[in-house]
Amino acid sequence: MTAYFYPLNNVIQDYAWGSYTSLNTLFGIANPENKPQAEIWMGAHPNGCSTILVDGQETLLSDFINKDMSAIIGAKTAETFGELPYLFKVLCAEKALSVQVHPSKAQAEAGYAKEEAAGTPLSASFRNYKDPNHKPELVYALTSYTAMNGFRDYAEILAFFHQLNIDVLSELVANLDANQNEQGLSAFFKALLSLDGEQKDTAVKALLDFAANNQTDELYSLLMTLSEQYPGDIGLFSPLILNTLTLQPGEAMFLDACTPHAYIKGTGLEIMANSDNVLRAGLTPKHMDVEELIACTRCVPMPKDTILLSPNSNVKSNVKIYPIPVPDFNFGVYQQTDNEPLHTTSAEILIAIDAPLTVSHAKGESVTLQKGESVFVPAFVGEYLVTCSGSFARAFN
Numbered sequence: 001m002t003a004y005f006y007p008l009n010n011v012i013q014d015y016a017w018g019s020y021t022s023l024n025t026l027f028g029i030a031n032p033e034n035k036p037q038a039e040i041w042m043g044a045h046p047n048g049c050s051t052i053l054v055d056g057q058e059t060l061l062s063d064f065i066n067k068d069m070s071a072i073i074g075a076k077t078a079e080t081f082g083e084l085p086y087l088f089k090v091l092c093a094e095k096a097l098s099v100q101v102h103p104s105k106a107q108a109e110a111g112y113a114k115e116e117a118a119g120t121p122l123s124a125s126f127r128n129y130k131d132p133n134h135k136p137e138l139v140y141a142l143t144s145y146t147a148m149n150g151f152r153d154y155a156e157i158l159a160f161f162h163q164l165n166i167d168v169l170s171e172l173v174a175n176l177d178a179n180q181n182e183q184g185l186s187a188f189f190k191a192l193l194s195l196d197g198e199q200k201d202t203a204v205k206a207l208l209d210f211a212a213n214n215q216t217d218e219l220y221s222l223l224m225t226l227s228e229q230y231p232g233d234i235g236l237f238s239p240l241i242l243n244t245l246t247l248q249p250g251e252a253m254f255l256d257a258c259t260p261h262a263y264i265k266g267t268g269l270e271i272m273a274n275s276d277n278v279l280r281a282g283l284t285p286k287h288m289d290v291e292e293l294i295a296c297t298r299c300v301p302m303p304k305d306t307i308l309l310s311p312n313s314n315v316k317s318n319v320k321i322y323p324i325p326v327p328d329f330n331f332g333v334y335q336q337t338d339n340e341p342l343h344t345t346s347a348e349i350l351i352a353i354d355a356p357l358t359v360s361h362a363k364g365e366s367v368t369l370q371k372g373e374s375v376f377v378p379a380f381v382g383e384y385l386v387t388c389s390g391s392f393a394r395a396f397n
Helices: 022-027 061-067 069-073 075-081 105-117 154-164 167-178 182-194 197-212 218-229 234-241 290-295
Strands: 011-013 039-042 051-054 057-060 086-093 137-141 145-151 242-247 252-255 261-273 319-321 330-343 348-352 357-360 366-369 374-377 383-396
Touching: 022 086, 051 061, 057 061, 061 069, 069 075, 086 348, 137 145, 137 330, 145 234, 145 252, 154 167, 154 182, 154 197, 154 234, 167 182, 167 197, 182 234, 182 290, 197 218, 197 234, 218 234, 234 242, 242 261, 348 357, 348 366, 366 374
Parallel strands: none
Antiparallel strands: 011 039, 039 086, 051 057, 086 261, 137 252, 137 261, 145 242, 145 261, 319 330, 330 383, 348 374, 348 383, 357 366, 357 383
16 A cells, blocks of 8 residues: 555436536536536445546455555444445536435434345335435535525414415314424424325415415525426425525535435535435425335424534634534535645545645655545545645545
8 A cells, every 4th residue: 555645536427407517617527428417426335436546457446445444444434334434425406306304323224124124125216225324414515505404493384384375285284283393293294295196286286376476585486496397296395394595605504314405406515424315205206205204304493593504613714624413424624725734544535626736645645636636545644735725625534
């Protein structure tokens, strides 16, 4: 292991909701096949593993890690997780992603074991659990970034639905009015998502009729846009139930387990636990298991002033390190660095955001990344130096 720094060759996922232009605009990354470029995956996830050059040979990052896990990702990380415990992404949403909930660690372990025991194929469209892991996430906005995160206050939800005054929903709304608590919101959310047939069609039509007549309101204008992307979808009610916000570049939020959320439009950096578990709650043509979703959802309001994540205040002014309540990952953004030392005891991935980034080691090795390029730094590197006239992001744990 003579090399200290390993530039990453990353998979770009071409999911249908991705942007055709964002990666080119931000990073100069070409799109010769004119496909939607939804996510750059930086990490060792089997569904899109990065590759590196080892002694001139292209090598899967996962294979490299497995050759000497303790040295490469750190002894403590190897013992605790047995793999690189995070997946780092650039996410470019041109259209809204599904409203979704990620299970807790315990829920994921139980759900995965149950589906494995039942012999449900991992590739089955109706499978809920692809692995036994939780999937908390942090998103850091690179552009204006519209999203939903957490339930609105009970009174706010009720005000929207009283204003709509939709006959087929009157009983649901009355029940929530009488039970403004976790159980009441859970029953309301479940009943709404379970609507089907004529009842669902009638409710969605009434919602869109109201929205069409109130398009000067930003929220209802958003609803009309979502209805073009997901016509007739019960998830069109989501912006009235969930907090809807737009992060400005440089702002971040954490998305905890058991909390409904959706990304609507924008480009950001996303770091998450190394999992692919998603329970969907609308804005999707894919399988929705409402029973399992509700079992994994904490139906409590999230105060709006707690959604944005503030960086730790006890670090240097050119560094933002965010408080993460799980051990799987940490995340920081660094600006205007000149041979600044960083020390690692875990595996790290750095990405240059808006200017070239040079990483160097006391033994003489140096690598320069252009914006949009990333590098893997093994735990055994210890201390290294970073120089960047702009900003770069750092994923570690």
